[in-house]
Amino acid sequence: MRITALSGGVGGARFLRGLLDALAERRAAGPGGDATGPADEVVVIGNTADDVTLHGLRVCPDLDSVMYTLGGGADDERGWGRAGETFAVARELAAHGDPPEWFSLGDRDLATHVLRSRLLAEGAPLSAVTRRLCERWRPGVELLPMTDDRVETHVVVDAAGLPEEGSVRSPLADGLAGPGERALHFQEWWVRHHAAPAARRIAVAGARAARPGP
Structure with missing residues (x-):
């Protein structure tokens, strides 16, 4: 079965995690409990209208929330960002007086934004960059931005x-x-x-x- 879902950030990511769990349970409960057959194909069209440029880096909060949550790297207790996150770079930027201090990018999270920004600067479309980032996280869905254009x-x-x-x-x-x-x-x-x-x-x-x- 092919399923297409529209998703925002934290809430959408949690819904998708539940959807994948439900699909896995349905397959396991099928004839003979066979969970080895063809997997359901889930395509997620992620919101990019909340994207923002901070410290010269392009940040895509909703795409990243889906990628981290489904890839097992999200901080479920805090509800956003990476698990085990630290903020040494954010503190250094604040010490330099480099705004905005109200939006702190974690040290682990920064790696995503640095790579994304470099690939975008080299001319890659956001959809290709997102596929590249998902190679590491393997979210179990095909994650696509709603547009490659800046919104x-x-x-x-x-x-x-x-x-x-x-x-x-x-x-x-x-x-x-x-x-x-x-x-x-x-x-x-x-x-x-x-x-x-x-x-x-x-x-x-x-x-x-x-x-x-x-």
Whole structure:
């Protein structure tokens, strides 16, 4: 059986883990309890509209959550990131005053972002880069980004009282905000500000020009 699933990050990854467990149980409970037959094929189309560039590295939180969770490397207790993570590099960046300090990338997690960013800079599409990363994690699904094009969600809010320092800068945000407004990257609005600033509108920058992934 071929199954296609749409997935976000942590919640989607946990759903997919349950789905794979249920499919394995169904196969084992089949005629003769034969779990050696052809496996079900699961294709996951992952959200990339929450992707963000931090410290010059392209971070794909939802793709990584699926990859780590299904590959056995996620921190289930914390709910995000790698198990056994440390944050020495994040502390050093903070000591240098290199923002944003509100989004800490773990030392193990950084390896993923360094490799992804290098391959993207060399011209590889995100779908090919994701396949390359999955060679290590073997998540048991075919993980595809929804598009190879850059798409980012920004939340347009009232600019009054919002700090400029440590804010995410993205060329995709140009022109999204009017007078007295700020376009916050979704990660900044959600992680830094805990979704407190009232949203005037949500803009998925780049979506109109984006082409579906392969």
